[in-house]
Amino acid sequence: MSGMEGLDPKLLAEMSPMEFGKFLRDIREKRGLRQHEVAARTRVHPSYISHLEAGNKDLRKARPQMAIPILRAYGLSEELIMEVIKHWSEPFKEMAKRLEVTNVLAESEVRLTPLHLPVVEAGAGSPAWDDARETLTLYLPELRGKENRVFGVRIVGDSMEPLLYEGDIAIVWTEGAYGPGTIVAIGIPGNGIAVKQLYYGPKGEAIMHSLNPRYADEPVPEGSKIWGPVIQVVRSLPNGKPGRHLLR
Numbered sequence: 001m002s003g004m005e006g007l008d009p010k011l012l013a014e015m016s017p018m019e020f021g022k023f024l025r026d027i028r029e030k031r032g033l034r035q036h037e038v039a040a041r042t043r044v045h046p047s048y049i050s051h052l053e054a055g056n057k058d059l060r061k062a063r064p065q066m067a068i069p070i071l072r073a074y075g076l077s078e079e080l081i082m083e084v085i086k087h088w089s090e091p092f093k094e095m096a097k098r099l100e101v102t103n104v105l106a107e108s109e110v111r112l113t114p115l116h117l118p119v120v121e122a123g124a125g126s127p128a129w130d131d132a133r134e135t136l137t138l139y140l141p142e143l144r145g146k147e148n149r150v151f152g153v154r155i156v157g158d159s160m161e162p163l164l165y166e167g168d169i170a171i172v173w174t175e176g177a178y179g180p181g182t183i184v185a186i187g188i189p190g191n192g193i194a195v196k197q198l199y200y201g202p203k204g205e206a207i208m209h210s211l212n213p214r215y216a217d218e219p220v221p222e223g224s225k226i227w228g229p230v231i232q233v234v235r236s237l238p239n240g241k242p243g244r245h246l247l248r
Contacts, residue, residue: 021053021056119135119136140240160183160210160213164195183229193227196209205221
């Protein structure tokens with residue numbers, strides 16, 4: 001598209017959702033396209049395009065399989081798109097690094113004591129250290145002696161992709177510190193445990209955020225319990241292959 005050769009992908013990637021939405025709206029209008037035409041080309045609902053241009057949706061949090069066709073529909077070049085996506089992926093890389101995504105900490109120069117942790121399925125009830133149906137053995141030297149303060153949540157569904165996939169086990173430390181932006185386990189009355197990113201609204205209300213843009217933010221229900229932060233993730237590789245959500 002003419003006039004777009006000089007765009008800086010890093011500056012585009014650093015735009016706020018509102019700034020990026022205005023950018024997309026401007027180039028769409030210059031091309032004489034309507035929102036429903038962009039939606040039809042990318043097979044998303046027109047309301048998503050409307051929210052995107054208004055800054056209510058953040059394309060940075062969408063999977064590349066979704067973001068790339070949308071950016072193509074607006075007329076961005078393939079090279080520019082891939083550079084923008086590359087810059088967008090950095091926060092997720094940092095988050096994954098902080099969570100230390102791994103299967104098991106297998107070797108160490110010091111003798112490690114295994115931790116036998118209860119594992120609950122997302123949506124199931126509270127963790128039971130003494131009577132868990134499923135357990136997991138991990139070697140976490142920094143948490144030795146705290147067996148009754150750590151548990152696992154087996155992820156169900158795709159609401160936390162691309163960081164957590166179905167079948168992964170999120171390791172939760174019940175005494176760990178957390179704040180805005182932390183991935184936490186939340187016990188919801190009548191609905192079991194959910195793993196979400198925690199934020200706070202303008203009035204200080206706790207908000208559950210899903211990394212997958214298909215899911216809207218929700219307030220943390222009254223009476224819920226924040227069990228603690230996710231400190232590590234055990235990646236699910238059934239039969240040596242990624243889980244089904246990784247194969248989409």
